[in-house]
Amino acid sequence: MFSAKSGGIESTFQTPAVQSLTDLRSLQRGYGLHESLFSNDDRNFFRMKSMRNRRTIATVGAFVAASISLAGCGGGYGGGGGNNAAAAANGVCAPDTPYKVGFVAGLTGPFAQISETQKNAINLYVDKVNGGGGINGHKIELLTEDSTGSESEAVNVTRKLLQEKVVVVIGTNSSGESIAMKQVTESSSTPLLSMASSKKIVEPAADSSHTFKLFPGSAEVLRAQMEYVSKKGLKRVAFFGSNNAYGQEPLAELKNLVKEYGLELVATESFAPDATDMTAQLTSIARTSPDVTLVWSVSPSNAIIAQNAKDINFKPTLLHSSGAAARGYIDAAGKAAEGTFLIGTKITAAESLPSDDAQYKAIQGLRTAWTKAYSKEPDLYASIAWDAGLIMEQALTRGQIDPCNVQGARDGVRNSLESNIQDFAGANSQYSFSPEVHGPAGVKGLSAITVKNGKFEIVSNK
Numbered sequence: 001m002f003s004a005k006s007g008g009i010e011s012t013f014q015t016p017a018v019q020s021l022t023d024l025r026s027l028q029r030g031y032g033l034h035e036s037l038f039s040n041d042d043r044n045f046f047r048m049k050s051m052r053n054r055r056t057i058a059t060v061g062a063f064v065a066a067s068i069s070l071a072g073c074g075g076g077y078g079g080g081g082g083n084n085a086a087a088a089a090n091g092v093c094a095p096d097t098p099y100k101v102g103f104v105a106g107l108t109g110p111f112a113q114i115s116e117t118q119k120n121a122i123n124l125y126v127d128k129v130n131g132g133g134g135i136n137g138h139k140i141e142l143l144t145e146d147s148t149g150s151e152s153e154a155v156n157v158t159r160k161l162l163q164e165k166v167v168v169v170i171g172t173n174s175s176g177e178s179i180a181m182k183q184v185t186e187s188s189s190t191p192l193l194s195m196a197s198s199k200k201i202v203e204p205a206a207d208s209s210h211t212f213k214l215f216p217g218s219a220e221v222l223r224a225q226m227e228y229v230s231k232k233g234l235k236r237v238a239f240f241g242s243n244n245a246y247g248q249e250p251l252a253e254l255k256n257l258v259k260e261y262g263l264e265l266v267a268t269e270s271f272a273p274d275a276t277d278m279t280a281q282l283t284s285i286a287r288t289s290p291d292v293t294l295v296w297s298v299s300p301s302n303a304i305i306a307q308n309a310k311d312i313n314f315k316p317t318l319l320h321s322s323g324a325a326a327r328g329y330i331d332a333a334g335k336a337a338e339g340t341f342l343i344g345t346k347i348t349a350a351e352s353l354p355s356d357d358a359q360y361k362a363i364q365g366l367r368t369a370w371t372k373a374y375s376k377e378p379d380l381y382a383s384i385a386w387d388a389g390l391i392m393e394q395a396l397t398r399g400q401i402d403p404c405n406v407q408g409a410r411d412g413v414r415n416s417l418e419s420n421i422q423d424f425a426g427a428n429s430q431y432s433f434s435p436e437v438h439g440p441a442g443v444k445g446l447s448a449i450t451v452k453n454g455k456f457e458i459v460s461n462k
Contacts, residue, residue, distance in 0.1 A: 097404055102171070103169075104181065121382040125385075126140045129393055138403050173381065189414075191417065202438040221250075221321050225343050229291075236289065243273070269285055292318075345383065346359055347363055386426070395417045398416055399416030430445060
């Protein structure tokens with residue numbers, strides 16, 4: 001229960017979900033409420049009470065509305081969360097108040113190529129939504145920041161976006177950056193839609209109440225690789241991954257999976273994400289005579305590996321993770337990409353997708369917008385950012401989110417994501433969020449794919 005004071009009038013409101021002084025301060029920041037609105041007893045109570053469950057979030061709508069009403073009658077208390085302070089102070093959300101959405105990507109640095117693709121995709125989606133009148137009558141204001149591929153800079157720009165009162169943050173495509181950003185967004189109870197893959201982004205669930213990810217999980221992709229290797233009768237496996245979260249997380253699980261599938265792990269090598277030559281590592285792997293080498297990296301590293309492998313006549317099959325499921329891999333690797341394999345999503349081979357597929361509509365929506373804007377097919381990375389837009393729109397629409405109450409909007413988006421994203425078919429994957437699962441729904445949409453005549457082709461059923 002809170003006590004709110006304004007103009008000599010004191011009223012109390014029941015808000016049982018608020019658990020700590022941190023929640024109280026978050027409430028003040030989110031709604032622009034001055035500390036004088038709260039009694040000393042309230043503040044003392046929260047200082048003494050410990051919070052055991054960080055996932056419990058304040059249910060404060062009734063209190064805020066009443067507080068705003070009191071302040072409007074008896075005096076001001078500072079601006080509300082929207083862009084029209086006068087309207088917010090009177091408990092009214094201005095019709096032109098936008099939903100502020102943050103977007104973070106490494107637009108410079110080692111991930112610049114895929115980050116630029118994802119920036120273009122989310123901009124296309126936002127333009128589509130705003131061109132149609134917005135969401136619930138409110139347009140989207142997209143605030144874009146460059147993480148430079150640095151975890152520390154990702155944290156800095158995320159804090160900047162939170163100060164700008166965004167209701168949700170999208171980004172980045174780096175697992176390490178996303179994990180670092182998560183600490184900031186969780187502490188401010190702001191939803192984060194990560195475009196990276198590490199399971200650590202959304203685990204443990206108790207520490208990830210506001211964090212969701214859209215990239216297929218490393219565990220699912222790795223299992224799909226094992227399924228393909230086993231089906232082809234290959235036995236000796238080598239692992240070659242970038243020395244970051246994306247490239248190294250699968251290695252620990254691989255050691256268990258090779259035993260499960262009756263395979264042998266004969267070599268492991270790593271490389272820096274910004275390395276420009278991996279010939280030495282490939283030569284070392286070749287000495288162990290593997291049948292297949294699992295490559296875990298993103299562009300442009302995977303293309304460099306393909307080129308280096310061709311240069312030294314590397315015999316083992318190259319089986320990439322979904323990090324290579326982008327046209328940029330073929331363009332960069334050239335003829336070296338021919339005959340290589342990967343595990344990817346349906347968007348990678350969209351031309352062969354049947355019209356009755358659950359993801360057909362979302363994929364065609366992206367293809368139509370992308371080819372019109374760029375005269376080429378979209379890739380995996382574009383599909384992930386596009387899905388961020390799809391999911392964000394669904395959460396805002398179904399949740400009837402009020403952009404003027406910033407913290408209320410953040411909590412509302414989080415709750416809507418868990419409640420309304422069920423069997424949701426996107427361009428990249430299918431999603432069913434729940435309190436326990438904040439990522440794509442299993443292995444749906446994953447296929448084994450090869451490069452043939454300069455194009456991706458599904459081979460799973462051949």
